[in-house]
Structure formats: structure tokens, C-alpha cells
Amino acid sequence: MTVLKSEDLRFAQGKFRLHDINLEFPQGKMTAIVGPNGSGKSTLLKLFARLLKTDSGNVTLDNQLIHKYKRKEYAKKIAMLLQAKEIMPNITVKELVAYGRVPFQKLAGTASAEDKEIIAWAIKETGLEKMADRMVGHLSGGEMQRARIAMALAQKTPVLLLDEPTTYLDITHQLELMKLLTRINKTYQITIIMVLHELQYAGAYSDNLIVMKDGAVYQTGKPQSILTAQLLKDVYEIDAKIKFENNYPIIIPNYEI
């Protein structure tokens, strides 16, 4: 079943333009979007999250145009992890996660019993129980990312978008994060759409891969069938060998100087 779908989507901002984006995202699957810098990956994600407005074309969520949803209703459908660039306010992990319940609350409302239960659940899912009362400013990079994911989980949305979730993390925490996302996806059937820079993770951890180039979709399909030496040459302009071991892509570029 398709949860999110775009038809002839177009968007321009300055010199940059996205065009002819026709995509379908199957429900309960993990989809990775890859492509060189400036290919439009993050922009696409922001259009899906309604942080930007499309110039033309249709985007539908559960067969309804996304701009027909009320703001808060949409926030109950799609959560997004932004790039980790914003400075976080100095609050506790629990307080940060509690923000995820905002779409369910009134202006002057406080957290209901259900809110508290869901906040505790999100903290447990991300393995942050011991750090729930610590200040986010004192967390390590990996813990911080998990706390932000916990906030998105607390929104209890069927769809989760992530914009470069592994950037700035070391390999240990990158793997930990990808495993966490896979577990969330498998356990709760949350549809995950993530922009990744690391082709290896995109290839290893996604059911579907979308490759972008110059503001258009270059190719879509199963990672094992589309991640080829030819694709690396066409999209990234590098000479490299690629093979899969245990479903994990190994890319060896021609690194002679």
C-alpha cells in the first residue's frame, strides 16, 4: 500500500529546481534517498514535510492532498528529524521528548496521562531511560540524535522523515542509529524515509532506494539491483567497484592519485 505519493512535483528556489518528481512510498518500508550534494534530497524531504510549498504537481498522503490537512493533523501524520544544525535549548531529555506531544495539546494544556505514557515509551524505545532527566546539552552526539528521534516518535506518526540522521556521528553511533531505525520500522511498521549521504547504509538498511541527480529522480529500485559501478559513475562521477557482502554494499573507489 502506498502511503506517500508525488505526481509531477515541481519546485524552484533561486537557481535550484526540482522537476518531474514522481515517487511512491510504500507503507511500512524503509526508503533511502541518496544523491550528490545539491541534487535536491533535503528539499524533497522538506516538501513532503510541508516546510516548503510545491510550485506545481500533487503530493498525497493516504490519498489526500497534503495541503488539505490541518497543521496539527499533519503533525500527527508525519514527523521529521531535521538536520542536527539547530542549537538545542538547554532542557532535559524528557522535556525535549515532551515537545513531540504538542500537536495533541491545546494552547494552555499540559501533558495528559496518555502523553506521559507515550513520552516514557519513546524514551524507552531509544534507550534513554537512564538519561531522561539529564540536560540535552550534556549528551554525546549519538545520545542527542536518539533524543531527537524520541521526540519525533512521541508524535506517534505513521511516517517518519529523517534528514541526514547519521551526519556528525562516528561509525559506532551511525550503526547504532541505523539499527534503531530498522527496529522502529519493523516493530511498529512506521514508514521511514531518510536522506543519507552514506551509500553503504542506504544500501544495507533500506528496502527501496531513490537516487537523485540535478533536481530529478535518476533511478529507483531495490538497492542490490540499482547500486552499480555504472550508477556511481553516472551520478557521482567516480570510478569504483561495488559488491554486496551479506547485503552490505562494499564500494572500493579507484583511489590512485
Add this chain to the structure above:
Amino acid sequence: MLEYVERKKKRMAVLVSLLLLLLIAIYAGLSFGAVSVSFKELWSVLASGGEGVYEKIVYNLRLPRVIVGLCVGACLAASGALLQGVMRNPLADPGIIGVSSGGGLFAIITMVIFPQYSYLLPFIAFIGAFLTTVLIYMFAWDKGASPVKIILAGVAMNAVLGAIMNGVMVLYSDRVQSVIGWLSGGLNGRSWYHVDIILPYTIIMLLVSLLAIKPVNILILGDDAAKLLGQNVELIRMLIILLASFLAGIAVSVAGLIGFVGLVVPHIIRLLIGEDYRFLLPFSIIGGAALVVIADTAARSLFDPIELPVGILLAALGGPFFIILLRRRRIL
């Protein structure tokens, strides 16, 4: 766990200190001066309600002045705290983005050109502050108004309004005497008449500002993050800026241009307890109220019998104090 407990304790300590400061401010404001009144006498004087010399001085001169000072300080600090929150910029302040000048310009024009309407001064100052905000928004708007653009448009407006104010004063230099004291921000001669004017507005608007706590706390996460939580960021920001300009207008209408309070009080509170507006806003309100009354008491006592406008003292002492604070905390 420790950090969490420590933060709670610190908040408590700051709150107790602020309340103590407020009590000291009120006591000092009522008892200091040419006729000093002891703590014991104060009670009997206040209870009697205005007979005799002591009673007249305290009840008719000092008490209304203290109340006006509390209102002005509370409004300015709340206004600054709200602006800093929704602009996500620590420099936002009603005095810097031109809102106060807008109220000030309208008030000055009234005083020198249409003095027969002086009794409408508070409303005219509101309208000035309000219109300035609307103009700033129009200039900054482009499919939404980013905080930086609002601040830059505000700074430009501030310059223009300042120039017009000076122009009016030069053109009507024969009538300008009454305006100068008001311009530098003073509470001299503020009476029950002024209390009647601003107390109801202050109470209502401060209560309304409590409704802004949650939205500001959400906006602190950043515009995109707030939108992802289903918030109408542009609308929230506009409403809170209007609220802040209203608060500034209340202060300007009776006390003239008092700077510094809206900028610095929320800053100091933020350094002490962080930027959770559930605490930052009410704490700033208490701090602002106490600061203005203490500064006003000092300003009228220091060079006795000459009274210094409190705005001058606040700027002269507050500026350097702020710089020391920033350098020590290394956040400049």
C-alpha cells in the same frame, strides 16, 4: 538526575532572591527620601490612608510612584523577554526595534502640537507602538517574516522615528521643555492618576502574556521544528510581537523612553535559570518591576534635591554592568 535537581534548586533560589529584591524595592521606594519613614511607621501610615504630612508624602507621592514603577518595569521586562523569545535573538528589545520610539513619537507630537489632547496620552502611545509594529512587519514581510528581517526593519524604523522626534523638537523648540524630562524616561510626579491609567492594562496584559509561554517555548526550537509540531509560526510570532508592543506602549505612555530594562532583565534571568519561559517570563516580570523601583529610588535620592530621570540612571549604570556580565560569561 543531579543536574535536574540542581536546576530546580537554582530556580527556587533565584525566585526567592527576586521576591526579596522586590520587597526591598517597595520598602525603599516608600521610605527613602527627604522625609524618611521607618519600617514601623510605614504600616501605620499605609493603614491610615493619607492624613498628616508623613501620610501625605508616603500615600500621595511615593506609593503611586512605586506602583507606576512596578508596572513600567514589569511591562518592559515582559516585552523584552517575549521579543527575544519569538525573534530568537538576545538583542531584541522594544527600545531597539523601534516599538518604544513609535509610541514616543506619537506622545511627543501630542505634547508639543496638540497639548489639549494630553489626557489621551496612553492611548496615543499605544497606537504609535502598534502602528510601528505593523509597519515593521510590512517592511519585513516576504512570504513570511524572518526574525532577522524584522529586527533590521525595526532598527531602521527606530532611526527614522528618532530623526522625526528630533525634528519635531527643533521645530517646536519653544514648547519642548516639558518633553525633555519625559524623553529621558522618568517617574517624577507620577500620581494616582497615572496608576489608574496603567494598572488595569498592566494586569490584563501580563495575564495575557502568560498565554504566550507555551508558544514561545515551542518557537525556541526553531521555525522548522515548530512547524513540524503543527504550529502556525508566522501567526504566533505576529501576535506575540503585537502583545510585546502593547506592553511596551503601556510603559512608554506613563514613563517615557526607558531603555535597558527590557534588554537586560530577561538576559540576566536567562543566564541564571535558562530559557524555559515558564520560569523566564514570570521571573523577568518580577525582576523588571524590582529594578525600575530600586533605580528610581536611587535616581531621586542620589543628587537630592535634584531628581535624575530613572531612564538616565538605568542606562548609565546598566550599560557598563551588562558589558561586565557578558564578558564574564563569555557569551558575546
